[in-house]
Amino acid sequence: MRTILFILRKEFLQIFRHRVMLPLIFIMPIIQLLILAHAADYEVRNINLYLINRDGSQAAHRLIGKFEASPHFNIVGNAFNSDEAYRAIQNGQADLFIEIPVDFQRNLLRDGYAQLQSSVDAINGVKAGLASAYTNAIITDFNEEFRKEWISAVNVSDSPKAHLATNGQPPQSTNTHTLLSQPSPNEADKRSWEITASPYHHITISPSPITIRSANWFNPELNYQTFMVPGILVLLVTLVGTFLSGMNIVKEKEIGTIEQINVTPIRKYQFIIGKLLPFWIIALIELAFGLLVGKLVFDIPFVGSLWLIFGFSALYLLVVLGIGLLVSTVTETQQQAMFISWFFLIIFILMSGLFTPIESMPAWAQAITRFNPVAYFVEVMRMVLLKGSGILDIRIHLIVMSAYAIAVNSLAVLNYRKTT
């Protein structure tokens, strides 16, 4: 035991002697949280909208007013014909345009039916999909309002249903979507083509008597930071665990100090524990610090037990430290260790459900994520922090992580040799 203490003392001396280490350990979580938590946001704001208003009626202004009021849209210009609007999209000035045809209001009042056309730049599939969805929502809203007012303006004593019956058709606006493809990279073209396979895709929104209102549990305001911050903390802990631990052991090989260490009475397990424990401690401190920043800056909820979070992190760290150790046994230089760790980390992180939901991956990819420790940790963080899951809810995660820890560390220790 004393030997491990001596190694630990030496390790901490070396870690903190390195000029950038200490600042990095505390600045990294702040930077990562402040930048990533704001940047990694799926809510699309600032969709640039071009308008072609051929009507100029009250109804048209009303509709435009709704787009103006929406936080998602910026009206960047008005065009007189669709060519001009297309050009704006091709120049990248606009993300979509909406054309309000002549007699929009008249048709709506007389026929109870009018057409709108919206064209979306589909280069960025996510953005295009969201832009369409937001447009639909605004038009539905407009439709609903217009219908109510129109009914009250006419002030018929009949029930709306009867009135609708006389009118033949309820007032409705159909929007005609054209998803525009741009003359640009192949991949984008292909995607656009897939979407434009049915270019005039009609969505008929009828003012149904059933209104669906959704409530978002565990994150009622759909706050992305609440969702992202726990995930980013996972990233932080993983980086410290894998990179620093692996490099720390390989450094002894690269500098040659391992040669001297190997002829001392230090036992293999003492050396490994002495090398890994500092990063286990540092990563847990990082996590505590990151949670503090998350709480103070983003006010993320701590619904569940923090003890459970730290308990699971401690277990999870055994896995990532084990991976670092395993990498160090198969490499000779820090550069090699860095490269191999990075290879695994990229896959682990991108397939962790941190940025893209695991549920939307193909079945085979979902199968791979079952072997991804980062995915388990991201899930546990979100479950415990946001939902308040208890130890029983994450028992599967705990079991898998324990199995993983035993497997990785056994493999690493078996692979580690003092004698060549």
Place this chain on the structure above:
Amino acid sequence: MNNTANISIKEVSKSYQDNIAALDQVSLEITAGELFGLIGPDGAGKTSLIRILATLLLPDEGVASLNGWDVRKDYRTIRSNIGYMPGRFSLYQDLSVEENLHFFATIFGTKVEENYDLIKDIYDQLAPFKKRRAGNLSGGMKQKLALCCALIHKPVVLLLDEPTTGVDPVSRKEFWDMLGRLKAKGITTLVSTPYMDEASLCDRVALIQKGRILDVGSPNEIIDKYKHPLLAVRTDDMYRLINDLRTFDFTHTVFPFGEYVHLSLIQTVWPEVIASYLLSKEHTGLDIQAVKPTIEDAFMELMI
């Protein structure tokens, strides 16, 4: 436990992946308290032999033991009782002189103060730099620190792999003086070196080349085995001199040796005969002296 230990190596062989034998049936007996030199060119197998004794490398064949401890079975005992200095500086460059020494003392379960008398002579020279990081020391200072760290747990055997390579002549001399003092304290020392002038400072040496031991003995014994008459020759044109001497009838070998060429002869020849031969080849500035063979001459002879 007695303070000194012998080293016994019996028919040890080791080859690496390329199947070239680094050590080929090497046998050596080093008696307790001896300062033993392992002399040979780069790639002769010196490092492999020392690493086997330090339990860092397993021999393919043969047995080796230190003080009766087998390098395979008793490696743990060996590691606690030897001091090893690898050829490459292997201390923590980002720790200070003091911290390095302290760290190695503690992991051997001792304190710097406990065996301070053993390292006092050396450490006194390092003391002014004790707060300096090991990475910022000069080559000679690094080697002195490494020796201190290897000695701090009072080992019975000291294994030094090319401790003076890349060190300036003054520091080299100081280093060998220290080894002499350590010998007085009864520590068995095995030191490898590519410098043949250092061989004369050892009690006994083994000449090693291509994984084989060519000869073992005290420096004088090895030199005494050298039987050829030896002359040191120089002229104004050394390159042509070597070529011309190689075609001389009585020449055994010709090697450059510092400012001179060492010429060994098949039989004793009057220097005048050589002088007239060289004059006939139009050499100027002739200088011919009879010299006593050195260990380098003996080694060159063995290498042929």
